[in-house]
Structure formats: C-alpha cells, structure tokens
Amino acid sequence: MKPLRTFMFAPGSDSKKSDKVLTLGADAVILDLEDAVAISEKEQARKVVQETLLKPRGCKAYVRVNSISTNFFFDDLEAVICSRLDGIMLPKAESAEDIRMVDWLITEGEKKRGLPPGQIDLIPLIESAAGVYRAAEIASASPRISRLAFGAIDFSLDIGTTWSKDGNAFFYARSQLVIASRVAGIEAPIDTVYPEIKDIDGLVEECRLVRSMGFQSKLVIHPGQIEPVNKVFSPTPDEIAQARKIVVAFEEAEKQGLAAIQVDGKFIDYPVAMRAKKLLAIAEALGM
Template identity: 40%
Template sequence: MLEITTLLYVPANRPDRITTACLSGASGIAVDLEDAVAVEAKAAARNALPDVLRRHLRPGCVVAVRINALDTGLAEADLTALGPVLGATDLVIVPKVATADDLRSVSARLAELEGAHGVPAGRTRLLALIETARAVLHAEEIAAAGERVLTLGFGAADLSGELGIEPAPGSLALVQARSQVVLAAAAAGLPAPLDAPHLRLRDPVGLRRSAEHARALGFGGTQVIHPEQLGTVHEVFAPTPQETAWAREVQEAFDRAEAEGTASIRLADGTFVDYPVVRRARRILAASGEEAGR
C-alpha cells in the first residue's frame, strides 16, 4: 500500500529539481506535465520524460506523474510517453476528473501500456483530482471507479475560480466540498485523500492553519508545492504524543478486556471504548510507528 502524507510537485522540464525532490523527505514526488509546464514546452517535457525519470529518480521515492486533463487532447500522448517507464511510476495523477468514466478510460489505456511494456497489470495506480463542482457532486462514483484508484486529491484553486471565491486557508466556503471528497474516499474504502496545496510560500502561519484544517476534516495529507512546506505538513499530520499515549492506553485496556470476553469498557477518565474507538487507536499507533496489536 502506498502511504502518502506529502506529495511534492516538480515541473517535468526541471530534472534538477526531481533529484532534489527525491531527497527532500516528501512521501512522494509528482512530476508535473500539467500546470507547471508552459504550453509551448509540454511536447519537449513529455518526450524527455522517460530519460528524465531513469536518470533522476532515487530508490525509495514514491513517484507520481501528473498528466494533462483529458479534455485538453494532450493526455493520450502523455500516457504513451510514460509507457517505457511505467515500471518506475507508482501513480498517474489525473487532473480535473469529471466522472468515473474518465478514470476508467485512463485505467484501460494503462492496462494496454502495461501489457505492451511487460509491466505487471495494475501496478500503476491512479490519483483522481477533484477540482470542479461537477467532480465534487460525482466524487462518490469517481472514488469507486475501479481497483486502480488509490485515493482522491482536492483541488481548491480551480474550484474556487469556478465558484468565484477566495481559496483562503480554512475557507468555510469550501468546507462542504472538502468534506464531500473525504466522505467519498471513505465510502469507497480508500485511504484518506490529499488536500489541495497551500499556494503561498513563506507563509508558515497560513500553511499550518491550512494543514490543521485539512487534518481536522479527515484528509490524510496534502499536496505540496515547495520543499520548505514539508516539515510543517508532516508535523501537523503526525500523531501528537498525547494522541499516541491515549491510543496506547486504549489498546492495552481493550486487549485485557477482550481476553476476559468483554468487548466494551470504560477507561479511568470515563471514556467509553468499543471496537470503533479501538480501530481509531490502532490507526494512530500505526501512524506513530508503534505495533497496533490485532
């Protein structure tokens, strides 16, 4: 299972930054053929992509490639260029997904390319970016579009432009859309989705507020546009010492009770504990790197 808390975007036509990104501590890097590359440079970036990935990737780096949106007419060429290096590509990021059929068409093309290049079927997963009002309203269907879908990502900039609002950190105007994305991923049994990147650099207060808001809504991490943002995002999404201590107490008390045939208990502070509470505790322990028990 790919576990991603921070997904750091790097322009596909800046191979030097790919090397740096691999060493940055990000959970994954996203080599970007879409917004980070000017229209006139897209063909050159796409054609150089296989060589760039072979030369500049480092072991242990989760690698994603963001293709251009399907309605641009550029996505097919992007995918074809990816064919020779699909074995080193963990994720294809599909921007501006509108419906589940968009993902199914990309999945079908990847299956053809995997077969043609001798890559295990289904190896390369999909991350679907929910960036429009239509996509938000279809998020549940998009999340359930097939086994290749890893999870969803939220795109605040495009949606804010469509709605005519400011995508400020913690914007109340986007809470419903964000929550819809979180619920859709959970309903489909996917890992928690990734929130939109914080678009202001050298704004540590705003970055922290944005990451805390995302975590409170149920996101599992965020997309990131600069290495300087990584430390804050990882810190916000890591379990606190208090959370870890609580989770450990829950796990130990429940293990003792379960061994005696009891499936619901009350902690010393009065907290009622049953299986849903234990599952949350185990997720916290897993995120903190501790053994979570059964």
C-alpha cells in the same frame, strides 16, 4: 505500507528541480506535465520526466498528465508509462466515464510494456463542481484508484469564489471527498495545495483542520512545506502513548467480557479501540 503524507509537485520541464525534488523528504513526488509547463515546452517536458523516473529515489513518483480534454493527454500517457512509474494523477476528473477510459489506456500501456496489470496507481484530482458532485462514482470507477486529491484553486474558479485561509468555501467539497473515499473503500484523500508558501503557521493550521475532517495527506509546492505537513499528518508522541494505553486496557477488558470501559475518564468502546489500533499501525509504519 508507509503512509503517504506529502505529495510534492515539481515542474516536469525543469530537470534540476525534478531531480532535486526526489531528495527533499516528501513521501511522494508529482512530476507535473500540466499547469507548471508552458505549452511550448510540453514535448520537452515529457523527455525530462522520462529521464527523472529512471533516477534513484527514496519516494513514490507520480506524473500529473494534462487533462483528457487537451491535445496533450494521449502523448503524455504514452510517454510516461514505465516500470519506474508509481502512478498517474489525472487533473480535472469529472466523471466515472473519464476514469474508465484512462484506466483502459493505462492497462493497454502496461500490456505493451510487459508490466503487471494494475501496477500503476491512479489519483483523480477533483477540482470542479462536477467532480465534487460525482466524487463517489469517480472514486469507485477503477480498482487502480488508491485515493482522491482535492484542487481548491481551480475549484474556487469554477464555483465563482476565491481561495481564502478560512477555507469556508471548501468545507462541503472536502467533506464530499472524505465520504466518497470511505464509500469506495480507498485511502483517505489528499488535500489541496496551500499557496502562501511563506505562511507556515497558516499551513499547519489548515493541515490540522483537514486532518480532523478525515484527510491524511497534502499536496505541497515548496520544500519548506514538507516537514510541517509530515509532522501534522504523523501521530504525536502523546497520541501514540494514549493509543497504547487504550489498546492494552481494552484488550484486558475484552478478556473479562467487557466492551465498554473508561480510560482516563474517557469512554472507550470498539470504535475508539479500533481507532487507537489504526493510529498505532500508522506510527509503526512510520518507524515511530
């Protein structure tokens, strides 16, 4: 399966932007019914999203519905569940109970439309202190959850701070999502948007930071962010060459009864060899 490195938002109420986002090279798009849509446009946005989901695309298509605490949530879910929907992003996810209820509703929607059970993915968007605190139980609450996503803008508002480039206020939250994902046995999480769309250097620096923490993808909000993010979350040629060298050397060592060797002066054991194999699998899935 091809790794999903970029999740690009598009306002669900704007048919031109929703159509265009399908062609920009993101691994997945998120048609937004929540923050990007004015209250007066919610109903019309559902119709636009329905039409957009039916159009040809070369990427995954998700819909961010409104939170379950709003009057829009149930109508959003009813409107968008269909065979062309890859998944739902649930904003402001804060408890396992929330997830189980949404899971049940999606399951009923699948039954109603004759879809295979569990076909629709669910991505909880963690963007509050409560969500971070309960990240592990949220991540484990439904088998249809593939990964978590972090929303730093709302999180910073909730904890009384502001978004900043250094990301110091988010270190704990990001670490929690990585650990919770591993405990639940799901994919590594998606990092938050980078709001300064003209600061590509800052975006790249942040991507490198969160990749080193255990994230494997990022939410993006501008077409110019797609290529830099895809590049950071893809193995480099040097990484691929080194991984191949490690795998070959370690397999040869195993044949000789050895489980600890050196490659280019670096200690290699089973965890390092497994990491190298995983990187090669990602590279192969990306056609590298």
